[in-house]
Amino acid sequence: MLLVDPEVLYKFFNKVVPDLKENECLLLLLAARKKYWPEIARSEEILRREVVREKDWNIFYRKVLKMSFVNNLYTDKDGKIIPKEALAMFIVLDPKDALKAWNTLQKEMIDLLFQYAKGDVNALKQFKRIDVRWFSALHRSQSRKKYWLIDIDCKDENLLNFVLDYVEPVWISETRGGYHIIVPANEEVAKTIFRDKIFDRYKDIEIHKEPMTPLPGTLQGGFVVREVKI
Numbered sequence: 001m002l003l004v005d006p007e008v009l010y011k012f013f014n015k016v017v018p019d020l021k022e023n024e025c026l027l028l029l030l031a032a033r034k035k036y037w038p039e040i041a042r043s044e045e046i047l048r049r050e051v052v053r054e055k056d057w058n059i060f061y062r063k064v065l066k067m068s069f070v071n072n073l074y075t076d077k078d079g080k081i082i083p084k085e086a087l088a089m090f091i092v093l094d095p096k097d098a099l100k101a102w103n104t105l106q107k108e109m110i111d112l113l114f115q116y117a118k119g120d121v122n123a124l125k126q127f128k129r130i131d132v133r134w135f136s137a138l139h140r141s142q143s144r145k146k147y148w149l150i151d152i153d154c155k156d157e158n159l160l161n162f163v164l165d166y167v168e169p170v171w172i173s174e175t176r177g178g179y180h181i182i183v184p185a186n187e188e189v190a191k192t193i194f195r196d197k198i199f200d201r202y203k204d205i206e207i208h209k210e211p212m213t214p215l216p217g218t219l220q221g222g223f224v225v226r227e228v229k230i
Contacts, residue, residue: 001069001084002068003064003218004217004218004224005226008216008226008227009217010057011227012215013061015171016093016147016182017055017060017093018093018095018146019055020054021095021143024095024096024144025052026051027049027096027135027139028049028052028063028091029046029049029050029090030087030088030090031044031047032044032086033087033221035221036086036087036088036176037082037085037086041076041077041080045076049132050063050067051138064089064218070084074087085219085221085222087219088214088221089214090212092211093212094142094144094145095146096139096141100141100143101138101141104141105137109126109133112127146185147184147185148182148189148208148209149180149181149208149213150167150182150193150205150206150208151178151179151181152179152204153177153178153205154177154178155174155177156178160179160228163181164181166199167189167192169181169230172227173214173225173226173228175213176220179228180213180214182213
């Protein structure tokens, strides 16, 4: 079971998860990573994908709960059981545009049909993976920019406090390897991190334009992702 602290998850949901328009959705992913558990075969494997269609706590909680039951459920490509210590659940916090994604998917599938008509038998196999292609199209179809993510890749409170001297976060998570600082995608923050490049000289700080973060209150490689209060 990856969900261990529903109260923290609920707080994160109310404070950070954005409201969604009719055409928008959010994405949840369950991933296995070799850096969490070196014995698994691939460096990263997406084991499960979920689409969040509206901001409703009960629906969101049920989706996360279903994804968190992982004991003896997944195997790697060599047939070995993937332990929960290798897993993490992520949310992509920028809303995705379902209409834009559908347009992208249609074009891709029509192109595959043409490839098949020209004799490419492998093109037809992609139709069996249409669920994966749909999720990929959603992932690439941003609706609007809501957040950026400042990733501190070490447990250095002085470095965390240095970052907080320059930005006002919406949320801070302590992760398995450091801290995830979620900041609003506005002009003031853009000036600090992109124009002035305040954090560029620090090797342990990385800016992610797509805010994908492990869900607070769940296990990330065996570590409980928790809120950092300031």
